[in-house]
Amino acid sequence: MEPPNRVPEGRFSLQLDDGEGARFLLIGCHQGLVLSRHRLLNQLLVWDPVTGDQHRFARPLGFETLGPSVHGAVLRAAGDVHHFQVVLVRTEISEQHSRAIARVYSSETGIWGNLMSTPLPPKASNSLLLFPPRINTVFPGVLVGDSLYWLLSGITAGILEFDLGRQSLSVIHVPVDIYARGSSHFTVMRADDGGLGFFFLSRFTAQLWKRKIDSDGVASWVMGRTFEIDKLFSLNSLKWGGVLTIRGFAEDNNVVFLSTATSLFMLQLESLQLKKLFDTTIVGFYHPFESVYAAGTGIGGGHGGPELLHNT
Incomplete structure (x- = not known):
């Protein structure tokens, strides 16, 4: 197609043959693929x-109801641009125990893998929040290295890690007390060394943390940079809008x-x-779409997987 609009704008408006496009809700974007769920039906869509x-x-057993x-997350299968994997995670709360569970779907086989789980940490002693721990569905999962990360919030705060290589779940503590800072915003990110990072924002003060592993294999959080966004850029106009809020994160370009x-x-x-993008009063989370496309690539059904549909 002719530049500068090599991909028509209409491609980013989901159109389905049965007219159900408006009933799908966006979950997240990774590696040029979009994952959505149907509002009513027991269906997921990769696009x-x-x-x-x-x-x-x-959706698999244990995930029939996609609640809060x-x-x-959806990812292209390692070394194979024609197939993808979908990872679903959720928290499961009971009087006996609380845990996070996960299952992985492969488009190559067309089946869901076995259920994996990890216990959730107990309630923080200084937490006054009463609702149970859950995955923060406002923020999409972030891919760092060979792992996906989601924020946990509720009576305890943490980061849920799904290791794609080991096919395992674990919980990592956050580097700051997010409930003791008043009005604050935060997200998992990729650190400048390529490892796991954490972006913490309180009004206009930003902190960049990174997770380090010492020679004994012990992991800990290390403070990277701290800066005042309004002072650093002399953007007094930011103050006209009050507090800054995190609205999205683009992991490939490390942009918030x-x-x-x-x-x-x-x-x-x-x-x-x-950089200022545009003026808006719409409150919502933005899902940046990052993709590098080579001719001949696409996602195929394969081995009894879902039927491949072509949009024209």
């Missing part, structure tokens, strides 16, 4: 907006999206370059 390829398939405790009451900004966390 490649560049090629138009679409796959619909049923459930999240997920921030909003005031009137505008949306993009901050590159390595160069600390800040």
Whole structure:
């Protein structure tokens, strides 16, 4: 297609043959693929907006109801651009125990893998919150290395890790007391060394943390940089909108999206370059779409998997 609009804008408007496009809710985007769930039916949808390829398939046992405790992510299968994997995670609460569970779907086989689980930490002693621990569904999962990460909130705060290579779940503590800072915002991110990072924002003060592992294999959080966003960029206009809020994170480019009451900004966390994107009063989370497309690539059904649909 001719530049500058090499991909038509209409490709990013989900259109389905049965007219059900408006009934799918976005879960997240990774590696040029979009994962959505149907509002009413027991269905998930993986969509490649560049090629138009679409796959619909049923959710697995244990995930029939996608409520506030459930999240997920879609990834292209390692070394194979024609197939993908979907990871679903959720928290499960009972009087006896609380745990996080996960299952993985492969488009190559068309089946869901075995259920995996890990116990959730007990309630923090200084927490006054009464609702049970759950995955924060406002923030999509973040891919760092060979693991996916989601924020946990509720009576205890933490980070849920799913290791794709080991096919295992674990919980990591957060580096700051997120409930003792008043109005604050935070997200999991990729650190400048390629490892797990944590972006913490309290009003206009930003902290960048990174997780380090010492020679004995012990992991701990280390403070990276701290800076005042409004002072660093002399953007007094930011104060007109009050407190900054995190609205999205683009992991491939290590960019965080921030909003005031009137505008949306993009901050590159390595160069600390800040750019105003546009004025808006719409409150919501933005899902950045990052993709590199090579001719001939696409996602296929394979081995009895879902039928491949072509959008024109």
